[in-house]
Amino acid sequence: MLKNTKKLNLKILRLLLIPTIAVASPFFNKIYDAKAGIEFQWDQDSGFKRLKWYQTENQRKFRNKIYFFLRPSDRRADLLKIDLAIPKTFKSKLKTEKINLCKVQIGGFSSKTKCIENIPADFEIKNDESSSKRLFIYPYSPIPSSKDSYAIVLKVFNPKRTGLYQFHSYGQQKGGSASSYLGSWTIVID
Numbered sequence: 001m002l003k004n005t006k007k008l009n010l011k012i013l014r015l016l017l018i019p020t021i022a023v024a025s026p027f028f029n030k031i032y033d034a035k036a037g038i039e040f041q042w043d044q045d046s047g048f049k050r051l052k053w054y055q056t057e058n059q060r061k062f063r064n065k066i067y068f069f070l071r072p073s074d075r076r077a078d079l080l081k082i083d084l085a086i087p088k089t090f091k092s093k094l095k096t097e098k099i100n101l102c103k104v105q106i107g108g109f110s111s112k113t114k115c116i117e118n119i120p121a122d123f124e125i126k127n128d129e130s131s132s133k134r135l136f137i138y139p140y141s142p143i144p145s146s147k148d149s150y151a152i153v154l155k156v157f158n159p160k161r162t163g164l165y166q167f168h169s170y171g172q173q174k175g176g177s178a179s180s181y182l183g184s185w186t187i188v189i190d
Contacts, residue, residue, distance in 0.1 A: 049074075049183035051169065052106070054113050058190050060158050067113055068152040068167065068185050069106060070143070075182070078142035078174040082182075084135040084152060085168040090187075092156045094133065096123040101137055104151035115153065119143065142174055162189050 051074060054067040068084070082101075086094070101121045107113035121139040128134060135152075143150055152169075159165075165187045170179040 051183035051185050053185040058188055060160055060162050060189050062158050064156055064158050066154045070150045072147050075145045077145050079171045080142050080174055081172040082137040083170040083179050086133040086135060087165050088132045090165045091159045094125055098155040099123045100153040102151055104149050106149055158189050164188055
């Protein structure tokens with residue numbers, strides 16, 4: 001009689017425990033969902049330099065704030081002008097009021113990424129029919145090649161299409177007559 005009671009209790013426990021675990025497991029997977037830090041670069045030769053970036057939202061058609069970082073190692077000299085090539089496939093409306101240049105605190109495990117000080121600058125958007133849109137940034141005073149990090153901040157709605165979008169940056173250095181390549185950012189929209 002005691003054996004039958006134990007078997008019956010075990011069967012009831014299985015009957016109640018297994019469906020509970022099966023139903024609850026998708027919720028626990030969402031909590032521990034980790035995103036891999038993989039970046040894909042089209043041109044892998046030594047002429048291309050990966051730059052760091054951060055975005056607040058990577059879902060399509062969501063409001064997003066994208067930080068394109070210019071760290072001290074990315075700048076060899078003071079920058080007089082920055083040219084940002086925006087891919088043609090990144091179909092999002094850009095407004096100069098929603099673009100900012102600032103001294104930035106790059107976040108990490110215990111701190112958030114945020115602008116510390118706004119850098120006054122003029123912004124100009126040009127649409128090239130052939131390749132991409134261009135954003136020209138003219139700071140009122142040169143961006144120094146100090147130990148501070150700077151960022152170009154875009155407040156946009158993500159495009160409708162998912163994919164990888166590669167932004168290229170060029171900068172005119174103090175004492176130089178032409179813009180030179182600074183690096184590239186690869187943004188992911190899911």
